[in-house]
Amino acid sequence: MAKKKKTVAATLPTAPKVAVVLTDKDKKTMSSIMTLANGVNEAAGRKREPSVDIPSRTLSNVKYNASKRILEMGNSTNRRQLFNLTQAKSYMQTLLVANGCKGLIDAGKTTSIRGLYYAVKHTIEGTKEETFNEQVECDPIIEDVEVLLSSLREELHLFAKKKGDMVGQLVLQDSGSTIDCSQMGSGGYGIPSIVEPEIIKFVRCKAKFVLHVEKDTVWQRFNEDRFWEKHNCILTHGGGQPTRGVRRLLYRLNNELKLPVYCVLDNDPWGYYIYSVIKQGSINLAFESKRMAVPEAKYIGLRSIDYDRCNLSESVIIRLNENDRKRAKQIKQYPWFEKKKAWQKEIDKMLENDFKLEVEALIQKGISYVTEEYVPLRLQEQDWLD
């Protein structure tokens, strides 16, 4: 039994029977994993304490590039040391994840981040301690390894759970299958977590724009009303905070097919934040902004003025809580919102209202008010925030 446990780390995933041909990207990733490992031998050989410098993924190390209008990661790093009480375990975990990815590349397979978590989780020999207790412990280590090796997640042969759907006037090829997004029924096409050109190729596009909504429920409304057909567009949602796959797809639609992206999100700090992530990139993944951020994305609504503008009744408002107010004030100070008068007014108005509104609230005005009036009107009047 014990023997089996011991071999887990070394051999997972099972060694390939046929030699796997490494792509150029794989070779590059492999060499950075190798450099990481060699660093440990080198330090130990000279009786030094091994350590790695991990680019810091905090707000303080994120800069807003005003000309590119995206978030970029700065140069500061955090040193993670093996011989430091608070860092020893995460240092060990970093190397386990690197080793796990090496195994995936060797085998020419991809796995989910949950899969990798199981691959690197085991009981440390001679103790009752687990290398990882929960997946939430492993996920940030994976992100650390990404920035440490400056490799993208897919280059490490990893993907996240997919979230988000798409319908509309687009035909694409996904791993060889042709998919007509206008023929997806009520469920839509699930956006994969890896949407790189090797996997997804755009074949034909009649759409003139992309409408991205916050969540599944709102997306269903638009799909049922065949909004994408009437307005000749592509309809996506990200199930809340959009995953990397969704963001990367939006980026490609915008960048390669030159489709403008419009967002319909809740009127609350969370909605503002989602917009901010789509547009500028996220703090945590600032290193990915350049291939994910859509600086051109527009914010259609909901707006703080909609309560008055749409004549909503009090029963649909949700009071802000202390946390909401704090978040709103923080977002107001983001460098990319700070200089925009319209945004300042928008956020101030919400604070003044002291309530938030969900997109679903518009149903008060009619089941399809949002698809037949609210959005078409905004588009027509080019009434959005930028």
Added chain:
Amino acid sequence: MSIAEESKNGVESSASPKVGSRRRAATAQSMAAQQRDISVSEFFVKNRHMLGFDNPRKALLTTVKEAVDNSLDACEEAHILPEMWVRIEPTGAQKFRVGVQDNGPGILKKQIPLIFGKLLYGSKFHRLRQSRGQQGIGISAAGMYGVQTTGKPVKILSKVGQKSPIHFYEIQIDTKKNKPEILNGKGEGIDIPIGEKGREYIEKNGIEWVDMDHGTRVTIELEARYQRGKGSVDEYLQQTAIANPHVTIHYTDPEGNSTTYARATDRMPAEPREIKPHPYGVELGQLAIMLKDTTEPTLSSFLCNCFSRVSPGIARQICEAAKLSTRSRTTRIGQREADSLYQAIQATKISNPSTDCICPIGEDLILKGLRQVVPGEFYTAATRPPAVYRGNPFQIEVGLAYGGEAATQNITHDLLSDLLEETDLRTVRQFLINTFNGLGAETADRIVHNARLGSRQSPSRLKPKEVEALLHALTSVSLSEGQTMEVLRYANRVPLQFQHGACAITQTILGTNWKSYGLSQSRGSLPRGPITVMVHIASVWVPFTSQSKEAVASYPEIQKELRLALQAAGRRLGVFLRRRNRVRQEGERRNLFLRYLGEVATAVSNINQTDRKQLYGQLVDVAKKRTSDADLRLDDRGRRVEDDPEDEEFGENVIIVRPEDALQSLLKNAPAPPTASPGEKVRGSKKSDSTSRKSEGTEEEFDSDE
């Protein structure tokens, strides 16, 4: 008895109210009828609490204590290494016989009746010399209490030399006349001859006597109660052994258990010198008495010869200030002159008395004494240089022991059952607090809870199963958090067991900030932890708060010295605790690192196909380098074994016992071998369980500490 009856009769004749009439006012005549001499003995019969006979339990202790203190004083004065036999036997309901024998110089025949049958008769009151007894009350008061409560006389056997007979007296004190009454040998006492005849006599009459060349045995029968725990005879003897490492005590308790506290050194303490009083230390009344008693003809010669530190020049200054002639006749000095003389003394600058008359125990012997009796990992001692309060030289010493097992941890089932049976406390919780030293209320609650006992359950009525549960709880509940400092107070090597709260020693300990030495302490209470502190004040005249010699009075000079001594010991404890913590932490760190090294080595070698074993070895080396402190072995003086000049070092006054060794000595139930210097014989002592740290008591004064 007779006194009480008598006074009752006296009162009735004059002051009893007539039925139906107003209480008659006393007149000068009626009062005169009641006014008469009060003999000292009579006075103390009525005020025996002042002498430590407040209740039967304390009476037992005081009796043993007075006899033992006298024996030690006598042996030391005669330069004899003291060996004592203490025996307590039950003789009936609430009646005990206490016998104390020493190997001292013995007492001359004609002195015996006076010493044991007359209050305020002694050799120590009139002199200023460091000794245990000082008032001349002790043993005769014990004897008086015994006679009073049992009607049995005090028995004294004393032998002054190999060739002399054993003087045997049965005495009781005539409280009204403050005079001894000799009951045996037709009022003359009996001399038991040496040799076979004497031995036969002893045998025939059932006299207890350990055969020896010289020594004294005192036997007193009294009404008493025997209960172990705080304030008990057992505690007193144990504490005496700590502060008197040159003494051997053989003790047989009322249940017949024998315990021997063997001496830890054969070195006698240095002999204290007698000094004349310093002018500053003399009260006005005492000055008047000295003037009346002196044979010195002139004021100047009186001042120069009856006091220390008074030169003819100083005498002249005093006389000038008092506007008296240096040649005034001492016989002519009246109340007014004495008063101005007293004022003049206070106003004149007189140098402090010489302090070489004080004999401290010494750091070395404090360490030995503590180590012999108190289990621990760390011991330190600090002896302050002598100082002076009100013209009286004194010296403060502190010993400190840290760590070790608590009494609750190694208690046996039998002992616990005994203790539970003996106690008359009402709840198990109270029983725990009062039985085990240093066990706070909080810990007691935890133990009661752990044993699943009710908080109101009576300790004497526990079922066998419940006793079992209590025993288990005692040994399993961790005490270190709930344990509080145990304080052992001594004055001239005599343990002080009562009135903690009133004592300058306790007050100074409470006022010391122990937090800065790594102990936890809430404000105004004793610090927590497995720690024992002994504090000794040696002086030619210890300022007690009362005649029962239970608490030291708070003179600022004394408090200052106490504080400095406690701080010196505390600082060393702080260094030890910090150092130990660091070593421990580093050890924990290394374990943590080592745990992950294997994983790192496996991952790395798997990635780059390097040799796992080699890498692992290299990483372990780095880890060891990084946590080198964990390898530190501290030697018995607390120094690093590899020299590190950077580190503060302990002096000679520290002993560190490695925990393994401490445990070892506990398991063997024998004291750890003290680090004996060559030439010193160290005998191990056989200890019964009753000598382990435990105690019990009902006196209210304990509550002040809780």
